[in-house]
């Protein structure tokens with residue numbers, strides 16, 4: 492049948508995904524399409540999702556967002572990595588810092604030289620060779636010094652912590668200023684075209700219809716259009732990522748800001764700590780088969796850095812993803828498309844990728860199945876890459892203190908992840924699959940941090956004399972140490988450059 496030319500885009504949902512999509516499309520489509528966002532004040536947004544990874548800076552840059560204004564508007568802080576406590580073994584602590592370890596090298600990775608010396612007891616921990624991690628350990632922060640490309644100060648890589656509600660509000664302002672129309676109302680019905688099953692309109696309480704040719708489902712876990720209407724199906728990953736509930740609670744700030752998210756493993760999951768300017772976001776992610784909600788709440792409340800500022804709130808979820816991110820004329824972005832639990836802060840990144848891939852596959856005069864298939868392949872890869880990296884943390888556990896960790900240690904894992912672990916175990920080798928989200932330094936830090944030990948190192952390391960290697964390592968370590976010394980603390984940096992207005996609690 493003849494297809495109408497695409498003119499009207501309808502976004503359903505005004506959480507982080509909805510407003511990121513609205514802002515991204517308002518920017519990318521340059522006012523040539525009508526964009527309408529429908530949201531209901533009666534249906535709350537998820538209200539969590541406050542830690543990000545560095546790719547968010549690219550999204551903000553494309554949108555032309557000024558960093559200082561953004562941090563102030565969202566009560567934001569800067570993030571250099573994630574600290575993992577009690578992962579591996581009880582009492583263990585390591586940081587997954589963003590950015591490079593040592594220096595970018597050609598065939599033999601820097602960490603391979605470190606590995607040789609470290610295995611021989613001649614080099615300290617990996618944390619001494621990452622500017623991000625070394626800064627985290629002293630609560631220091633400075634953004635990348637672009638005029639110093641050869642210094643570790645030019646290699647700092649940061650992301651953000653921010654208030655999710657304020658972030659959506661900020662993007663709403665951005666999107667509305669660029670022509671996005673917001674419609675308030677609860678969607679009660681969806682009109683589907685008989686001929687091909689495409690969505691034609693959503694119908695609000697009271698009967699108002701919002702029609703369009705392309706629908707973006709950002710309605711959260713409920714997947715109002717992608718599942719409720721189109722019955723697309725869900726790929727369940729809970730056998731690999733068994734946590735299914737989170738209890739979230741904000742608490743009062745600590746005196747010193749930390750430039751990292753903290754994840755502390757508990758007996759049936761883990762607890763997050765996200766420092767913002769006006770409060771700390773906390774949550775306990777756990778598996779309800781192994782722990783009750785009451786117990787999880789009690790553990791969370793016993794482990795806060797300050798007074799709780801609200802009632803603890805449960806959020807239930809099932810890890811996995813929609814079988815097709817794009818089905819007919821509907822694309823699911825955000826929680827409606829899937830959820831990998833928040834251990835490595837990947838969800839907002841996946842929203843970004845959903846928007847970027849949509850723009851590069853944007854249907855102009857119709858819906859070509861080849862475009863849809865390609866989009867779905869690419870989004871599938873994005874999810875699987877993030878998923879496997881998160882599963883690694885659960886699998887690489889030596890803890891035997893609870894049935895939950897026993898399950899995780901013994902579970903079967905995806906083949907490619909098993910291969911990566913085996914490869915690292917032999918000669919410490921890590922390879923990046925295609926455009927995989929997490930690069931080598933991330934894999935190395937988590938595998939090493941959780942006690943996966945290579946039997947040896949890349950033999951090409953031996954082509955260079957030991958003295959020379961030791962000198963090289965010492966120099967890199969020394970320069971990083973000097974750089975961290977001159978950095979301000981994160982608290983001082985924020986105070987001097989982007990302190991937000993005090994918020995009423």
Ligand SMILES: Cc1cc2nc3c(=O)[nH]c(=O)nc-3n(C[C@H](O)[C@H](O)[C@H](O)COP(=O)(O)OP(=O)(O)OC[C@H]3O[C@@H](n4cnc5c(N)ncnc54)[C@H](O)[C@@H]3O)c2cc1C
Nearest residue numbers: 504505506507508536537540542678711825826833838839
């Ligand atoms: C416990 C937990 C912790 C997380 N932590 C992180 C993190 O640290 N970092 C990270 O990147 N991500 C994190 N995430 C994921 C992140 O929160 C989400 O990806 C992000 O908030 C996007 O949510 P959303 O917009 O898809 O859905 P929601 O926030 O649920 O928004 C759904 C929207 O749809 C609207 N809606 C629904 N039904 C209707 C209807 N019938 N009519 C009209 N409107 C409707 C609602 O009003 C709302 O506006 C976390 C998620 C969870 C569950």
